[in-house]
Amino acid sequence: MRLILRNIFFIIVLLLSFHSCSAVSPTRFPEVGYPTLSDTIPSRIIERICYTVSYNNSTFMPNWVMWQLKGEQVMKRKEGVWNEYHEDPEIEEGCRALLSDYASSGYDRGHMCPGGDCNWNDQGRDETFLLSNMCPQNPVLNRGDWKEIEIACRRWAKEHGSIYIVCGPIFLKSQVHQRIGTNQIPVPEAFFKVILCIDDNEPMGIGFICRNTDGNRKKDFYVNSIRQVERITGYKFFPNLADSIKNRVYDMSDITQWDLPSHPR
Numbered sequence: 001m002r003l004i005l006r007n008i009f010f011i012i013v014l015l016l017s018f019h020s021c022s023a024v025s026p027t028r029f030p031e032v033g034y035p036t037l038s039d040t041i042p043s044r045i046i047e048r049i050c051y052t053v054s055y056n057n058s059t060f061m062p063n064w065v066m067w068q069l070k071g072e073q074v075m076k077r078k079e080g081v082w083n084e085y086h087e088d089p090e091i092e093e094g095c096r097a098l099l100s101d102y103a104s105s106g107y108d109r110g111h112m113c114p115g116g117d118c119n120w121n122d123q124g125r126d127e128t129f130l131l132s133n134m135c136p137q138n139p140v141l142n143r144g145d146w147k148e149i150e151i152a153c154r155r156w157a158k159e160h161g162s163i164y165i166v167c168g169p170i171f172l173k174s175q176v177h178q179r180i181g182t183n184q185i186p187v188p189e190a191f192f193k194v195i196l197c198i199d200d201n202e203p204m205g206i207g208f209i210c211r212n213t214d215g216n217r218k219k220d221f222y223v224n225s226i227r228q229v230e231r232i233t234g235y236k237f238f239p240n241l242a243d244s245i246k247n248r249v250y251d252m253s254d255i256t257q258w259d260l261p262s263h264p265r
Contacts, residue, residue: 028052032164032196033240035064046090046132050124051113053132054168057095060185061135064168064235065112071158076120085109088132097131101181110137110191112167114150135169136180136187140214149193149208149219156258161199166237167192170209188212194226194237198245204257205249225253 027034028047037043037054043063044055051067088096102109112133118124127133137146157163169188171177177186194207207229208222226237227250238246 027240029066029068029164029240031198031240032238034066035166036236036239037063038234044091048124048127049121050118050127051133053112055091055132057091059169059171060095060097060101060131060183061188062112062133062168064166065133066164066166067113067117068162068164069117069153069157070162071160073117073120074154074158077116077154078119082115082119082125082129084126085129085131085134086126088130091132097134097183097185098181099131101183101185102131102134102136103181105136105180106139107136107180107187108139108142109134110142110146113165114147116150117154117165135191136185136212137191138212138214140216141191141210141212144216145219145222146191146210149210149222152219152258153195156195156197160197160204160258162197163199164196164238166194168233170233192229192233194229196226196238196241196249198241203245203249205252206255206258207253219255223253223255226250228253 034045034052035054041063042057044057046053046055051065053065054063055061056063085099087098109131111128112135113128115125115128118128153163153165168191170190170192171186172189175189177189179186190209190211192207192209195205197204205226207224207226208219209224209229209232210222224232230236230250
């Protein structure tokens with residue numbers, strides 16, 4: 001009997017461990033769903049006021065960060081600059097990045113969900129400065145092309161009503177990753193961002209892949225379709241989205257469609 005109870009105990013522990021590292025909690029976006037990953041990728045789902053993060057205890061950074069950006073929220077943005085970066089107290093020591101990891105590393109603490117998308121809510125904005133929402137990012141990319149894509153997303157949310165955004169790091173399996181800090185945090189070789197609009201009469205989708213370098217190019221240089229980004233990352237975005245909409249938007253890669261006037265609702 002004692003052996004049986006011990007085996008039951010270990011099974012429960014394993015199930016709880018699997019849930020905390022791999023399983024996806026009930027989504028806050030039931031109409032589209034959270035991205036799905038391979039079971040071999042550690043994933044802890046943490047829901048914040050403004051965004052949701054799939055946190056990876058091995059890389060000390062997100063697998064992905066997802067949020068819905070509404071035009072009305074963009075209109076409520078507060079002016080100002082905030083740069084109070086914080087270690088994430090919700091993640092235990094030994095599994096979270098430290099401020100010292102980024103110090104003198106030559107890399108920015110690159111936001112995945114930008115503070116500018118969340119500063120309609122003070123706590124939501126502050127949560128974007130947690131290191132669990134950060135990746136080591138080339139300063140020129142972070143302050144240049146990546147920022148320009150973020151600004152474009154806010155414009156698109158205003159023009160089209162609401163958009164879903166998912167972004168995160170890309171690690172190339174063929175590369176020996178550069179590492180920073182005491183925790184030896186790996187530096188991503190690239191970043192992805194996918195954007196979906198289903199709030200308009202004409203659903204749209206688009207993706208971006210940005211190498212983690214100091215390039216300075218037009219946004220259309222980075223454009224991919226959502227399907228192409230799925231192939232590169234191995235993730236499945238928006239799993240709950242109706243097939244009829246997926247078939248219309250997953251192969252779109254024309255950025256000019258996003259800057260057209262909104263369709264009448």
